[in-house]
Amino acid sequence: MRTSQLKKYAKLLARMGLNVKKGQTVFIQAGLDQPAFVTMVAEECYKAGAKAVYVDWSHQPLGKINAVYRSLETLSDLSPWEKAKWEYKAKDFSCRLFIESEDPDGMAGVDQEKMSKARRAQYPQLKPYRDAIENRHQWCIAAVPGEAWAKKVFPELSPKKAVEKMWEVILYTSRADGKNPVKEWKEHNADLAARCAYLNSLGLKYLEYKSGNGTDFRVELNEDGIFCGGEEKTLKGRAFNPNIPSEEVFTSPKAGAAEGIVYATKPLSYQGQLIENFSVRFSGGKVTEVKAETGEDLLRQMVSMDEGAGMLGECALIPYDSPINNSGVLFYNTLFDENTSCHLALGHGFNECLRGYENYTNEECKAHGINDSMIHVDFMIGSADLSIVGITKNGDRIQIFKDGNWAF
């Protein structure tokens, strides 16, 4: 990919993704796949006024070695220096940028029970920091090609060509392949905001999903719930774009109020392993049954991570006929696949999907129906014939999606 275009993408992440404020600290989490690009992003953050940019590099094969050889006890411990870093972030409200590039099944074969236990043991150590920064700092998830990931998506190409093709599709889907990505994102955010405004004017109480694949499902929305999309704001009003790309309009439904069954329409890469051809059944708002052709045990572990892991945190609406989906590229990566398909998320919900959340504590948001969990995992349920009907507080039925696409 041309350096000049990559610089535009780097600038997009610094200016629109994080919207770095003068004097802020930035933490970047990145694999080792595209160091030159990560360095560009760091420079763009400095140009935007960052005081310091720290990069935490990770390397999935090393993570796999660690998972194999370390004891559960050692894996469960949050190290003193990780703790010190979290303390710093929580005090400083530093920007956080996650640059994904990992192999969707690079952790295949790792003992998932051990890893789940380790994550469960780490979570209480992390939670106070996560709670402290929630809605208070700018963050963004974006992606760059890793070779193994590119080969998974484009198996017919040579590694070099697969990586180049991945750059193309990442920049295309991220609206970063044009002359002025920052300007394009401003327009895109305005579009999403208008769609949210319409949905929020309807006073919806339920969403009902139906598809010929077997999906037959109803979820209750929160009394003071709202739909969001695109740009978000920190509690102090600093705008940022948490996902690049992002095509979705989403809300956090009422935790513990969902009935029926949904069938996934794309594979899910969870913790570096693939779950494929699966369904999830809800009863009384909770997952009561999961089935999967591949990765059923992993899926079962996922929904049992904690109480909230078996309840919904998000309902997101994306037309089936999005240009990304029509390209036919399956990314095996949630950041992209979630933007091609209506999806649900198990686990943690979003406080900002409550009207007036600025005045609530995390506990109060939870009491208003926002789910709380250590996980937040999207899975895709969009299909060509998906119908979604909204039912208002007055009992009116309004077609939201028809044949997989917006009905309005």
Added chain:
Amino acid sequence: MRTSQLKKYAKLLARMGLNVKKGQTVFIQAGLDQPAFVTMVAEECYKAGAKAVYVDWSHQPLGKINAVYRSLETLSDLSPWEKAKWEYKAKDFSCRLFIESEDPDGMAGVDQEKMSKARRAQYPQLKPYRDAIENRHQWCIAAVPGEAWAKKVFPELSPKKAVEKMWEVILYTSRADGKNPVKEWKEHNADLAARCAYLNSLGLKYLEYKSGNGTDFRVELNEDGIFCGGEEKTLKGRAFNPNIPSEEVFTSPKAGAAEGIVYATKPLSYQGQLIENFSVRFSGGKVTEVKAETGEDLLRQMVSMDEGAGMLGECALIPYDSPINNSGVLFYNTLFDENTSCHLALGHGFNECLRGYENYTNEECKAHGINDSMIHVDFMIGSADLSIVGITKNGDRIQIFKDGNWAF
């Protein structure tokens, strides 16, 4: 390079370099150049019994960006998480492995005065930890090819071929290109130990250096000084090899007792910038004059970092006709170039070069003549005609080196 040979090299670093003990923690510092090899080393450390292996990845171009954009204040601060990591290392006496691969002049153009100030400001924050672990933990410096470094050494080759050639010369000079590198190192260590034993039997008080290039120099040795080489031991008796490769026999001379001038015979890469064709004059044990065709300001800053930076910490003896030197490869990297040439080091000395140092504190070692400084920088003075004469406590003159090689 063949994976099977790289695995042998990885094992050498874990078993002979660090000699990891069951239950120990290992910290690896590495560039992004050879992640697959670093992962192999981590696995070998686990196989040797490590409880946890942590890799701190670094990326020189990012370091350069940081140096340019961060304020002196931000650069001077040891972050809370770095502090926490040092505290851990000092408590745990963790193994430390440094895997070098950087471009010898990758930091060219960076404001050296700013960087020197930052290092000086950081040092008092680091020193207590460095003092706490000194002689108490196993550590090792080794190298892998970085592309920019390989191109600097083999400018006539393509990047890919230069990297492959670098692997060859690194494994060759590191005695890691054979069937059983661990066995070869055991034999090598025995050889170096025999040479040290002979030198230590002579009761030397001075070393006098002379060469046709202008070097004319005398340094006083410590009353209870000894020569060391190859394998070292922690205070608790755990053997390790701090440098791979290592061909040198060395001692720490008496700080503040050197007279005359030495002419460098190889370029020096210091903090990512090159110093070339230089000389250093000592008077009353201290550097009183430096001259350099390239990098004179940087050299002057280096010897002024602190009081000890202008005094000697090491005298090392290596024959001019070593196979590495005869290969004609100039590495622009001290780890290699120091093993092809007699050299001196400005700055920090080695406590273990005092007989009975186990019974002394760091302060007592200093009082016995071991230099103390935040820097330790080797520079090469070996030449084809170098003569070194040892003068014993009784005034006898013994030829140690003649025409650049061992005289005995």
